[in-house]
Amino acid sequence: MILVTGATGTVGREVVRLLPRSVAVRVMARDPSRVTVPGGEVVAGDFGDPVSLERALQGVVRAFLLTSRVGAGDDVRFVRAARAAGVRHVVKVSAAAVEDEGADDLITCWQRANEELLWECGLRWTVLRPRSFMSNSLSWARSVAGEGVVRALYGxxxxxxxxxxxxxAAAVCALTEDGHEGRVHTLTGPRPVTALEQTAELGRLLGRPLRFEELPVARARARLLQRHPQEIVQALLAGAERQRAGAKAGVRDTVLRLTGRPSRPFAVWAADHREAFGRLP
Known part of the structure; x- marks a missing residue:
């Protein structure tokens, strides 16, 4: 039995879709009505509720762990429950920033602590360290559709x-194949891209020119504070500064080595999500 957490999110949803139907799959979700698992089961569960974790982990051999509440202790509670339930292998989504020199912001330190927790817990583990998701550009969808503008820091x-x-796809390999235990997989796209290049690609797909507007740091901070606590905003801005310094431009061939297929370029992702940018959400 494989347990998938975060199945309503960008990555978890794809993990559920890609897992072979021959594998027993269980999904843990706060709201089970939001998840459909053909041939599998869905259980109600919350990282903050140890009783629900115990129930979700019964009979589970491998688990896909994706948490997002910085500093909430979700990884600690999950790993404790997984050990008690006899889970043998946890595949954890972390972040590539963990290995960035000089990255000491709140989010990166939280991910480092989560990794160390896994290393020391006695369970078999695999850590996935993705670079930023291409889907983050969906935050531009409204301004692109309504104004023909992309606004971002450091174009x-x-x-x-x-x-x-x-x-x-990398997570499914780690969950269904042997040989990934005790390994860290850093995942990137095939080449580094800038916000200006992404803007041009979206304009090409939409068949109309788009304008890029570089945000001053103060304005970017104000916009982020509308959605996040101050300490998270500081971490995001620190990440943007590291990116400007070149810390996020390195490319790995890990996706190809794991899946046998090269990682998708931004142009492919954008083409598959064109509709989101062509109309108001």
């Missing part, structure tokens, strides 16, 4: 962002 700084579908 010429490059990021080897990765298609979430490639992250999910």
């Amino acid at each position: 010429t700084s490059a990021n080897a962002c990765v298609d979430p579908r490639d992250v999910a």
